[in-house]
Amino acid sequence: MKSKGWQLSSIAKSRLKKRYRKEIRLKVYGQLAIFIALGVLVILLVSVIIRGHSAFTKTEIALDLTLDSNLIQITDNNNMQIKKGKYGKIIRQALFDIFPEVQKRSDRRKLIKLLSKNSRYEVARFVAKNPQLINTTQRIWLSASSDVDMLIKGKAPRDVPQSERRLNDMQLSWIDKINEMENLRTRFNFDFITGSDSREPEMAGIGGALAGSFWTLIITLVLAFPIGVAAAIYMQEFAPKNRLTDFIEVNINNLAAVPSIVFGLLGLAIFIQLFDLPRSTAIVGGFTLMLMTLPTIIIATRAALSAVPPSIREAAYGVGASQLQVVSHHVLPMAIPGILTGTIIGMARALGETAPLLMIGMVAFIVDIPSSPADPATALPVQIFLWADSPERGFVEKMSAAIIVLLIFLVLMNALAVYLRRKFEIRW
């Protein structure tokens, strides 16, 4: 009986085989789909990391600078004078002293291009910190220009014809000589984390954008959390079932699906045009993102509240608690983990949001790090967008590194949300 496969003709058998093959095919399609999706995710992450990891180090060149007060034009040691001093001259002089053979003007100009255009500010900062060293000779590490930085990091190829390189053969030989003299080093790029935006890729940092994101998110959180939780409590616990509350509910669900750029239009028309709040500031950004985050928080809070079993409510009513007491003493404390998880996820979305911030003018080139929500600011994702628009090669590295930082923050926030849920969630 077993050996023959009872009641099956050979045609039926082959048909059965075909049917099972179809099943396998379906399964393989599914696996393939998942594989493609995950593969793209991996390619995305890898391409960001490959492009961006090198921005966390930077190339520096040491120069023996003679801090001659006459050349710098400092008469006494006040800070203003030190900051405004003429350091370009002494930097150039120190560089020419290393290469006395370079005499032609055009060659000398090429030589100067090895250093960052902003290196004189670095010297100014050094002198401001150590005013007692004026009129001495000091070995100071200065940022190399972006072209040199790219070359040292291997991002710009050496072995192509001169016309396809940003640096010519002469400049390469100078760099090699500086390297042999051990006047060249790469070190961790603190300026990238703490510095603000700059036109020079080697000087640009995300400090300003981080501060802008911080202020924006603080405003968003301070407004969206209480309003969202209060709205959710009303909808879930107090609201009578009628047309009006139905309307509010539909409204909230629709708001959650409105494209983010429309919120930007709202922010532009209402907050900037109508209320005349200052453009490009974290206040307006925070207000706009608050409206965008609100539905997320409300929906999460309602889910958390409705997960608290009715028995808790009934027990509290049973011992004479009022409706408000039931909610504030019993339901709300039990729903807190869910509410916090939802809020963190909402904030993570707000952190990655770019489009509405473009609308309200947080796309300006801002050099100062914002110290309050009322200062002009950009946010981290907007900074990425700004750098993507810049033609210089060095900015590709910067924006990839900024993406790495952004993703790290998002991973941390989501991990915190998962942790809170795992640790504090009460299962009924």
Added chain:
Amino acid sequence: MHFIILLVALGTIAAIGFYFARRKLLVSSTKTAVRPHSMPVYHGWYVAFWCALPSLIILLFWLIFENYILEALIRNYLGSELLALSDARLGLVINDVKNLANNVGIQSNSDSALLDIAKRYASMRDTARVALLGTGIALAIAGFGWSWNQINPMFRARYGVERIVRWVLILASFVAVITTIGIVLSVLFESIRFFSIVSVGEFLFGIDWSPQTAIREDQIGSSGAFGAVPLFTGTLLITLIAMLVALPIGLFSAIYMAEFASPRIRNTIKPILEILAGVPTVVYGFFAALTVAPALRSFGEFLGLNVASESALAAGAVMGIMIIPFISSLSDDAIVAVPRSLREGSLAMGATRAETIIKVILPAALPGVIAACLLAISRAIGETMIVVMAAGLAANLTVNPLEAVTTITTQIVTLLVGDQEFDSAKTLAAFALGLTLFLTTLALNVLALYIARKYREQYE
């Protein structure tokens, strides 16, 4: 500064009110030996609310209307020649005055008449704010006195507090409604102004889009054309490409996860797929512009095709990757929601798992899957950063995915980023596009909800 002082003062008065009201109740109920109706805390809260809330409401209204009141007042001081200017010019003058008033200390080189007005504006503003501070504190003290008198053991403070809290909660839930109204009004208002310049028909059916208008009247330049059809087709083309990528991948992975995968695989794969939805769109934009587009271009060259560096294909494909999780997780929910009995009935009849899935489960889950697709489409239409970074600006009327097209959202961003004047048709066009976008996505969302609700099979 005034506002911060006021807030601190209100907080202090409320805290004092809370403490003493509570004390007064405790003392009086021990003295009279009457058991109070409400717990002492409620008496405290009652007084605290009466101290803080009236002033806070006044403060809120002032913050909203300060601008208008001051503007109306300052108009009285503008000379007749300034008042004779057109509304737009007058607005600019008033703006100058405000900017001057904000940095009165800084000597500026603008004319002294304007500086005078600015000084007057600043002094008026400061007077008004001091008055607000005084009124706020006086109101707080009055509220304190009024509520303080009511505190006695018989007073039903809890009812009062609960009424106030309920109103606060109701107000909070109206913020969502106000937001919707705000969106509709802000977009609608500017759109109406736009449509008074450009007719609705021209906007919806015109095939020529070049929004550059002359800023000054004597300037030679294009007069601007606002036919949005190339934008609509561009948006649709990119959305179509995105759905061609996302639908098969999303649906097949949903089927696999719901029907074939073991719980362990499912529990690891599902969150990883959700990461795709959590990646910020600017990162996708970067990916599309710097990785996918060059790759497609060189692949096209290899095949002998001419691929634009900002092709619709690159933007669409990456957008498709972004919306995979929407389709997969929503379809997954729909598939899992199909009752077990259907599945087992089909299997018991001798159908293979594949046949069960295709002939029984998918038809039953179809409304959910369609709703998921509609939501994904609405997401793709409204997506901004990917297209801003990877799609072009040229409004080509084409269906060739290898060419550059532009989309509604790209144009909104280009029209509004940078310096802008609020009266030009160029900026107003962005709001008209915003209105179109809002209505389209709203319609898709409502339709998705309707389909999911109406065609859901009721099995129990």
